[in-house]
Amino acid sequence: AQKVTQAQTEISVVEKEDVTLDCVYETRDTTYYLFWYKQPPSGELVFLIRRNSFDEQNEISGRYSWNFQKSTSSFNFTITASQVVDSAVYFCALRETSGSRLTFGEGTQLTVNP
Amino acid sequence: DTGVSQDPRHKITKRGQNVTFRCDPISEHNRLYWYRQTLGQGPEFLTYFQNEAQLEKSRLLSDRFSAERPKGSFSTLEIQRTEQGDSAMYLCASSLGGTGGIRDRAFFGQGTRLTVV
Numbered sequence: 001a002q003k004v005t006q007a008q009t010e011i012s013v014v015e016k017e018d019v020t021l022d023c024v025y026e027t028r029d030t031t032y033y034l035f036w037y038k039q040p041p042s043g044e045l046v047f048l049i050r051r052n053s054f055d056e057q058n059e060i061s062g063r064y065s066w067n068f069q070k071s072t073s074s075f076n077f078t079i080t081a082s083q084v085v086d087s088a089v090y091f092c093a094l095r096e097t098s099g100s101r102l103t104f105g106e107g108t109q110l111t112v113n114p
Numbered sequence: 115d116t117g118v119s120q121d122p123r124h125k126i127t128k129r130g131q132n133v134t135f136r137c138d139p140i141s142e143h144n145r146l147y148w149y150r151q152t153l154g155q156g157p158e159f160l161t162y163f164q165n166e167a168q169l170e171k172s173r174l175l176s177d178r179f180s181a182e183r184p185k186g187s188f189s190t191l192e193i194q195r196t197e198q199g200d201s202a203m204y205l206c207a208s209s210l211g212g213t214g215g216i217r218d219r220a221f222f223g224q225g226t227r228l229t230v231v
Contacts, residue, residue, distance in 0.1 A: 004156075006156075033218065037222075042224060043203065043224045043225045043227075044222055044223065044224040044225070045157070045205065045207075045222035046222075047219055047220070047221070050218060050219060091156050091157070093156075095218075099170070100145065100147070100162050100169070100170060101147070101159035101162065101170065101172075102147075102149075102157070102159065102220065103159070104156030104157050104158070105156050106154070106155055106156050107154075107155070107156050
């Protein structure tokens with residue numbers, strides 16, 4: 001069965017610091033998809049990225065970057081020069097190609113202080 | 115706004131009552147999902163529809179829960195004889211379906227927060 005672990009329950013940083021959110025996953029499938037979602041206080045999950053297990057290239061989007069390492073089953077998310085508006089709960093999720101459901105981690109509450 | 119909408123946003127009910135939630139997905143999306151999220155936890159999958167067909171149900175979905183998607187458009191989630199343990203945020207999501215890029219991306223609504231007293 002698939003499982004996603006986000007060991008960091010809460011992280012607090014000061015604005016402009018870099019912060020990395022860890023995600024470790026377990027799956028028996030050889031093909032799968034990994035996602036990151038942001039959940040601000042309003043409650044709506046906002047899609048950030050989707051990564052295919054065949055594509056191990058790291059990705060950068062503005063201040064966001066993702067490090068996918070299949071060898072360690074990790075898909076970590078880094079925010080560079082954090083801002084107060086980055087404060088939210090961030091979820092890592094896994095979808096196996098054999099199914100349609102997303103399996104979420106427990107989330108990391110990020111607080112960026114001014 | 116053409117995103118996923120859920121109604122109501124908040125619901126307080128007494129234990130033992132029945133409640134029904136509605137989800138309106140993005141209009142061209144074939145797939146619709148229901149998730150439940152309790153405080154401090156990640157969302158947990160409940161069920162999923164491909165058009166009007168309910169294709170997968172989680173073991174979390176006890177026989178007090180039923181979901182429908184008539185005509186493959188909006189969906190309803192009903193909980194009968196509510197219990198305090200049902201208190202949670204119920205999230206709906208939709209996607210185009212299939213794999214590859216935008217088709218696989220699930221768009222979430224803002225959820226319905228249920229409190230059972």
